[in-house]
Amino acid sequence: MKDLKHIHFYENLLEQTGNDLVLQEKEAGGVAVGYTCYYIPEVLLNCGKAFSVRLRAPNTGSLDISQYYMSSFICGYTRALFERAFEGGMNYLDFYASSDTCQQMVRVVENIRDLGLISNPDFGWGIIDAPLKVTPHGLRLYADQITEHILKPLSEKYGVDISDEAIRAAVNEHNEMCAIFEEISELRKEENPRITPREFHILSLVSYASPTSRILPYLRETLEDLRTREADAQNRWRARVVVVGSELDDYDFSEIMENARCYVAADRYCFGSIPGRQQIELNDDEPVLDQVCRFYLETNQCPRFMSQAKIMQRRETIRDLVREYNAEGIVIEQAKFCDFWGYERTLNAQVMQQEYGIPTLGIDREYVVRGSGQLATRMQAFVESLEIKRLQKGGGEK
Amino acid sequence: MKKKRGAADNLNDKTAIQKHREWRGGRDTAYDYLQWCRLWGILIKWAASHPVQNVKALFRYRWMFTYLTVPSFFDRVCEGHRGAALRGARNNLNYLASDVTKTLTTIFSADMHLHPGSKKAEELNRKIICVDELLPNLLGKGFPDCKMILFQEYPMYLPSLINQHSPVHYIEQSELYGLPADVCPLPSFEAGLAIEDDFPKIGCCMLTSNMPCDGSIMTTMLQERRIGLPSQVLNVPLRWKDEEVQGYAVEEIKSAISFLEEHTGCRFDWDALKEACEVWNRQNECKFEKWDYNRTDIPPHTGSSAWLYRIFEHQAVAGEPLALKNDLKVNKILRRQVAAGKCPKTIRHRAIIWNTPCNNYANFNNWLLNCWGIDSVCEMIDIHGTDLIDTSTHESMLRGLADHYQTATMRAHTKGGNEVILDALWEKYEEYNADMIIMFDQISCKGVSAINGLFEEGAMKRGIPMVRVRQDLMDPTSISRREMRNDINIFMQNVMNEEPVDASLVEFDDDQSW
């Protein structure tokens, strides 16, 4: 297939923690709000002149400094973020919005704060508490925490407009971006898709890592390009899977999948599009903040949610994605040393296989997956097993 | 010259079983003997009350064997103790033994594994509420006709303290199942129990929670599949210093009460709760008095038995009149010794012990004192649930309960923001006139190890000698007791340039000990 429009531009953007669009927006008076987690409603960080940057640490090399400060049993993502901050790679940040929903991630912002790693004199932070089940009083807690620790500081310290109108405007822009992703996602359901897993992963990452207003024009053009793109004459994919799991901001993972000729039909992981790139419907009857918070609570797929309803929702979401995206199997990936996904992966790899009858592979991986031979081997083996199952069912080769 | 006999010379190699019990001088040895008789009286009374049931339980549950080693455990926790330390420790431990045996009777009488198809056991279960073991059961006092059982306490937490090897088999099972080996051994142990179906089959419902940490959240979800009881999550807020989360915390307790009323068929009794909270307040006051004594130059009651008792008291017997009675008795003993100005121990250093202690070396404090003269005058694990509960209204009691939960074991410092664990350390150092810090570095506790560097830099900035002791909570195969002692030995020899109080304890083999 012809190169996707702007793909190299997107790749370049993903080479930096604070990419060119981020710096341009800052230059224009924008307030850069860093965050890491779906518990922080992304859309609320894009009110007024604020813009969200979902934090990554591309091209991470040694983690020696973070090992001293944080120990070697801490998840690679959090250590990489700390290391990047220590190196001065996050000095563009004005505000760090965090949640005490993962004890490792919250320590990153605490370390950054206590060690004074962000040289920006205006740097601020907010840490929310969040419920681990969806209830009316939980929603109240969530909305109040976000107001107290994120929205109010943004307004008082940086003059960010957090009015209902500003939130609605942010939702509108967010929805426009999500509409693009929803349409591109549909292409992944095709028998011979016009977009590769790596490309989709790049699009997803770049939409999280860049100011929405600045990346939107490029995404619109990319969508146009995809609408008329011709798929390869021959369908090269041997298997189709849904990838589920923890934080995954290294698109080399999708490249490894591609090399194994395994098509990632749906991406249900943190930094993926499900959830995160679905439109938020608002009504005129309720406070807009409550509606947004409810949306994020109800769609949150973090294993931290403990209620039976949420546990079942996570499994049913995976099952539904497998059906909707015509997948044959599931890959549950887990960042090494992630407590939440360590358990979720182990249990759901068995449950999805045994109770839902869907072939499932559970893997753990480093934060940086580039060059992971072990991962490639395991993917190859899984793809072969899916092919064999298909043959046994009488489906023939792809 | 004849080599001076030390405490380790009385230990059998590898098993570290004492060849004979410790000679503490005539009076203290006689006292110790009588308390040992009292302990055996408790155990025999318990065994004889339901002999068939108890033997069945022993043969059914691997972890039950650990309880046979309790006398040996109590000996280890009292190693080197004299005077008020010995008396306080023995009284505390014997009270624990009497409460634990009563609870085991309740558990085994209702256990459907031991009594399959029994109507009597079913009937008993209708009034048993199971809760996550790190969720304090003070709330259960509001259901006086029911028994609230800390579900994992008896198969998991207590055995991990009593016998360092008790978690090993279960952790292996959870790793064989596929759970990563880097997770904390506590949730792994629980997961292993669930996998092997080694939890007693009791209860009519269960309150789960996010206590104390991420790993525990996840293991709860695994266990629920095996336990199979109707369950509700009691979400305890993490940012407990934040006034804004308190409303939510109270709502969660109200919701838990409704859930329990529904499943037990009992109405919540506010008067019973008030009475229990007032008892708890007095228990807390007793604890404050103990801490006051530990701030003096002659701290009478420090170390393992102090923090073990505090954990159990806060979790399992808060609001229990018999626990208060024990506290008043022990405090009288301590008061007497302090008034007399006595201190029958060699103290060379006053240490603050910070972070999670090591369950698989529950009497590490004893070794610190006996080998190097390091007295554990203040420990992080000892400090939780310290706010008194205002019992004037239902709302104020709920607020007090919410606070009680948010500041529970392993929550009061590890959650709420790093200032809670960092600033508190420097404050306690001053308050207790300490001269060193022993920092437990629990390698699989990610919440605290993620700020290792801040501890190091804080200590360096203040010129405080701090030694880091690596441990893995309850997995002796990961880091052994010997390795923990070695961290201290290296520090004391090379940094502090000291000779031990008892050279025989510097290096000895106890890998096979309980």
Add this chain to the structure above:
Amino acid sequence: MKVIKVMLAVTAAFLAVTVPVYWFNLDTKLVKLLEKPMMKHYDSMPRDNRL
């Protein structure tokens, strides 16, 4: 008088048994002997390992 004699005899017998057990740590040593056969028993029990 007889009661006192009996009580003394019982006390003496009690001490005669318990003091050596206490001093020589015989209770612990006995439990140690039981450990291996009990662990063997637990290892041989049929198990339904699952979640």
